[in-house]
Amino acid sequence: LVEQQKAYLHIPGATADGVRIEIAANIAHSIEAKPAFTSGAESVGLFRTEMLYMDRHQAPKEDELYNTFCQALEAAKGKAIIIRTFDIGGDKPVDYLNIPAENNPFLGYRAVRIYREYLTLFRTQLRAILRASAHGALKIMIPMISSMEEILWVKEELAEIKQDLRNKQIPFDEKIQLGIMLEVPSVMFIIDQCCQEIDFFSIGSNDLTQYLLAVDRDNAKVTKHYNSLNPAFLRGLDYIVKEVHRHNKWVGLCGELGAKGSVLPLLVGLGLDEISMSSPNIPATKTRLAKLNSLDCRALLDRAMQCRTSLEVEHLLAQFRLVQG
Numbered sequence: 001l002v003e004q005q006k007a008y009l010h011i012p013g014a015t016a017d018g019v020r021i022e023i024a025a026n027i028a029h030s031i032e033a034k035p036a037f038t039s040g041a042e043s044v045g046l047f048r049t050e051m052l053y054m055d056r057h058q059a060p061k062e063d064e065l066y067n068t069f070c071q072a073l074e075a076a077k078g079k080a081i082i083i084r085t086f087d088i089g090g091d092k093p094v095d096y097l098n099i100p101a102e103n104n105p106f107l108g109y110r111a112v113r114i115y116r117e118y119l120t121l122f123r124t125q126l127r128a129i130l131r132a133s134a135h136g137a138l139k140i141m142i143p144m145i146s147s148m149e150e151i152l153w154v155k156e157e158l159a160e161i162k163q164d165l166r167n168k169q170i171p172f173d174e175k176i177q178l179g180i181m182l183e184v185p186s187v188m189f190i191i192d193q194c195c196q197e198i199d200f201f202s203i204g205s206n207d208l209t210q211y212l213l214a215v216d217r218d219n220a221k222v223t224k225h226y227n228s229l230n231p232a233f234l235r236g237l238d239y240i241v242k243e244v245h246r247h248n249k250w251v252g253l254c255g256e257l258g259a260k261g262s263v264l265p266l267l268v269g270l271g272l273d274e275i276s277m278s279s280p281n282i283p284a285t286k287t288r289l290a291k292l293n294s295l296d297c298r299a300l301l302d303r304a305m306q307c308r309t310s311l312e313v314e315h316l317l318a319q320f321r322l323v324q325g
């Protein structure tokens with residue numbers, strides 16, 4: 001590590017003028033938790049659990065999942081971990097589930113949409129998360145939510161499992177928070193309703209960019225169009241953060257955008273509560289964050305949203321970096 005970065009490693013993420021932004025880690029296995037916290041993560045903002053289901057012949061059993069989550073909690077030493085329920089399907093196939101190939105997998109059968117059919121799998125995971133929540137600060141996050149129906153259905157399922165645990169006197173965190181990935185554009189227009197039912201949001205900028213701009217995130221032919229600096233996308237992000245905060249809820253961001261140093265001033269300008277990224281990016285991000293002024297960042301975002309092209313936004317960011325050093 002660069003000497004300068006060590007100074008910020010274990011202090012909370014904040015701008016030079018003292019605006020707090022939690023800097024969190026994205027992980028995919030419990031063994032990644034310890035290095036994440038060593039890298040200065042204040043929490044785990046995204047535990048992509050689908051990796052626990054991939055590259056094997058059958059789904060993990062409840063006890064295996066429970067142990068995995070407990071291991072992650074041990075490394076967290078009281079810090080929070082957001083467990084995202086499995087985001088299988090789309091670009092993340094799992095052979096033993098036999099989900100048929102689709103022409104349009106990103107618009108197809110993935111994540112929360114498959115939970116009704118693979119109900120035992122979903123219930124088993126919720127049960128494991130709830131049981132592990134007795135040992136630390138776990139939160140639950142559901143991927144690919146696109147409607148209130150899905151939120152209400154998940155809540156019913158969760159309530160049933162909680163009741164069953166109570167009946168059997170199995171301990172769990174009664175106040176466990178439930179959140180959703182904000183990665184399907186329809187959710188942007190029902191934030192008020194979502195806020196009545198859930199505790200927090202995490203913006204999945206990878207998918208939100210794909211769905212808002214109608215550009216396949218994996219298609220090389222259209223990478224030119226897949227640009228999160230598109231002013232329309234930035235306006236979308238600004239709307240989301242304002243709307244969530246208007247309802248006094250918490251909103252983080254856990255897509256790849258969070259790890260791009262040049263974009264950090266825009267994310268600060270948005271006023272996000274948390275940014276979650278892969279661990280190796282954390283030291284540099286915390287160091288850069290400590291040099292930024294939140295009001296300058298807000299002014300930059302306002303200018304960026306007035307740009308007409310992504311290229312103009314890129315120039316603006318380069319200029320900002322030159323001036324800020």
Ligand code: PEP
Pocket residue numbers: 046048087183203204205206207208254255256
């Ligand atoms: C996202 O969509 O931004 C995200 C974090 O989820 P994933 O990349 O796993 O789809």
Ligand code: MG
Pocket residue numbers: 143181183204206207
């Ligand atoms: Mg996603």
